[in-house]
Amino acid sequence: MKIEALVSRAKAAQAAGDPWHFHLLFPGCKLNNSKDHVFVLELAGETLESRSAEPQTAAGEELVQLQFGKKILRPPAAPTANPAVAAMLQEIGELGAGNLRAWHHHVLLPGCAFNPHPGTWTVLFEGKTVREAVFDEEPREELARLETVYYGKN
Ligand SMILES: [Zn+2]
Ligand SMILES: [Zn+2]
Numbered sequence: 001m002k003i004e005a006l007v008s009r010a011k012a013a014q015a016a017g018d019p020w021h022f023h024l025l026f027p028g029c030k031l032n033n034s035k036d037h038v039f040v041l042e043l044a045g046e047t048l049e050s051r052s053a054e055p056q057t058a059a060g061e062e063l064v065q066l067q068f069g070k071k072i073l074r075p076p077a078a079p080t081a082n083p084a085v086a087a088m089l090q091e092i093g094e095l096g097a098g099n100l101r102a103w104h105h106h107v108l109l110p111g112c113a114f115n116p117h118p119g120t121w122t123v124l125f126e127g128k129t130v131r132e133a134v135f136d137e138e139p140r141e142e143l144a145r146l147e148t149v150y151y152g153k154n
Helices: 003-016 057-068 083-095 140-150
Strands: 020-025 037-043 046-052 104-108 121-126 130-135
Touching: 003 020, 003 037, 003 046, 003 057, 020 057, 020 104, 057 140, 083 121, 083 130, 083 140, 104 140, 121 140
Parallel strands: none
Antiparallel strands: 020 037, 037 046, 104 121, 121 130
């Protein structure tokens, strides 16, 4: 499926108020069993994929702001109080913000097919180490900290 078609399906779901979220999977990612870059869109009862040789980070940057608002790419001024996220950010500082060949993270929503802790918000980090942070509620500020460095906006 073409990435443009997938993005327009996400926009349609957002406009209709239907649940949706996406994943940007690089080769080597724990959630990716192929050698392609895979952009996954999870809709209510339907999962769509777009495969490509290069990562579709521009589509990710567009959709993450559609999903969470533009503030998702503006980190809070205060440092995180969450030890798991602090460890992720420290490792990202060593590997480089936006260096997505070295690290990435996943935001696994309560209904996400990949979430090992259904009903929670799980942040799965893959860098030199694999780390997890699990939240009962949407961790908006922690997501902003991570998305900002993921898209190299810090
Ligand atoms: Zn991954
Ligand atoms: Zn998902």
